[in-house]
Amino acid sequence: MTTVLSEERTVPGPPSASGGTPSPRRSWRPPHLLPYALTVPALVAIGAGLGYPLYRLGIMSTQDYGLRQQFGAPPEYIGFDNFTDILGDTYFWEVLRRSLVFCLLAVALTMVGGCGVAVLLGRLGRVMRTALSVSLLLAWATPALTATVVWQWIFDTRFGIVNWALTKLGFDYEGHSWLAEPLSFFTVALLIVVWMGIPFVAFTLYAAMTQISGEVMEAAAIDGAGPWARFRDVTWPAIKPIFVVLVALSTMWDLRVFTQIFVLQEAGGISTETNLLGTWAYREAVTGNHFGKGAAIALVMVSITLLLTVFHLRQMFRQEEI
């Protein structure tokens, strides 16, 4: 997906150069090539950075690639066996369902929470707004691994502050394992993912909201619109395009979530019950030494993400046309 976005960002030069102002002098060809030439460095970088690994991934997904192949044995091509193997595996469907539900919840909570924080940012005084912005930035800037480890400590069975606090409040949470049951595990994971996702959404939506002129809001208020009506009829239509893009981005991020789940799995719980697509691919490939199958899972995962995104963006453009 990154490929597509970045290419689109670099490509717009040529169409406007050739289509927008048709050159009267046909012999002047080189200038037309220039915009393309300018994209070459970017394309080379993308090709080297993403193209080759993707190519290898594609090849590997059609191979029986294990530990021996990793150390030099020639891999055997097995066509689409890896894919049929995955699609025929009930565990895949279970993990897929789990991933989709997790993604849906994470995106919904992130968007609602982010939107709420954005509104809050707009209404706060200067000092509090700065404090909130800094807090959000810190949460956003913390590397996923660090943040997850800290959260895991917070929920630690023996020494975690959550158990300590709940026990102090009179509940029996002494030695309670938050990660042992899948439902409880995913609640903690969801909390971390949403916590990390909110700042970006909040800032972006807040930026969008600042584009709405104060007069419009004032006029609406004078016409008798309450806060909710103002949000629904003035703010919402203005921020909707950005909101939709944010949903698309969050969907991509939350569907391929890896670090948070993996770190929590290392800390507790039963990994087969808590795998999402990303961790399953990793476990198949790296701990199971089935690199071919892992590659195939990764490709299936990319396809699902692309399908969801394309579907979502089409919906968006359609609505805009109306």
Next chain:
Amino acid sequence: MRFKKLAAVGIVGTLFLTAACGSDDDDESGGDEGSEDSGNDSAFAAPDPDTEATLRVWLNGPDTPQTMRDYAIETFKETYPNVTVEIEEQEWDGIVPLLTTALNSADTPDIVEMGNTQAQGFEAAGALVDLTEVEGDLGGDDLLDSLKEAGTYDDKFYGLPLYAGARVVTYRTDLFAASGIEVPTDLEGFIEAGKTLQADNAGTPNFSGIYFPGRNWQAMLSFLWDAGGDIAVREDGEWVGQLADDGSVEGLTTVQDIMENANQAPADSDDRNDYIEFCANEIGMLMGPGWKSGQIAEECPEMEDKLGVFALPGSDGAVAPSFLGGSVVGISAKSQNTALAYEFLKLISSEGFQTQYAEAGLIPNQKAFLDKVTGSPGAVAQAEAAENSRFTPSSEFWAEVEGGDILQDMGTAIGNGDDVADAASTANDAIVEILNQ
């Protein structure tokens, strides 16, 4: 020092037993002994003493104490003053995926340590240098048979046994005295003692009579084997799972009884930090390697005179079967310093280095060193435990079972109070699928 004799006797006893189950196929290379120096064209010919290089050695976990690392580095410097030996400590947890990538990179370490249950996958894959021709100089037939088997794949020798260790029970003598319990003589007595400690120390938060976190699968195996169960056996070239059989389920039910009634360790944690909790006064007994008491005494010296160690007794009153852990070291096939690495392997297989393992509470890699053992209580109990030691299925795919957390997850399920037969059956299916791939 007074344990010296006892330890030596125990260990020798062990080795006769383990020798008996070793395979007969790997004897042929014994003839290489002594002939090595003449063959200068070999990849293992001793390098020039002036050689300049950096030798990277990966050792895992705290098993090899710092004093031994220093000893190895300094001794090696005497012969090769221009060679820098860098010993890097890796975590046991996740070592297989780490080696899978590291051994295949240009930046490969020269020497790596692997668990005895993990090594065969790498040997089969060609990740390690074939040491068959120099096996004699590394200990040859004198190497512990069971570990040598872990270092051998397809009759070729790749992994030099480094040390072995059986699992023993480390306990608090003062708490035993306070509750009026003696060292148990059978399995039932052990569980009873655990429950008594649990009840008598109910006022101590997080106290475990028998510390048994769900992911401590090595400890679980003792109960499984004691009840007549097993993980899997090979029949006609196929692995047949036995984890869901009556004996195994019976043993695992005993484990569940301990986890639920004599233990407060979380079902989804492992024994990595057990020594810290032992020092925090939260553990009556724990099942761990022989060096555990040493690790505890180092962490909290005030505990040292309250530490006792015994071999887990079986239900018949004899020593219960226990998992013989250990590790092997090999040279990365991508190493640029094969000859130097081989010289280093000779050093760590030498008497001077190996006898220090015995002092640290581990079993050295060769039978000849066993009478040099100066045993700590841990070493004595361990030697006793090792008399009845057993192993995980000998398969190149076993590492996937370990890496896939299958037994660990089974333990978590059992500790969570799930149905034992169900948990065992789930793990059994997964293990059979991996071993028979």
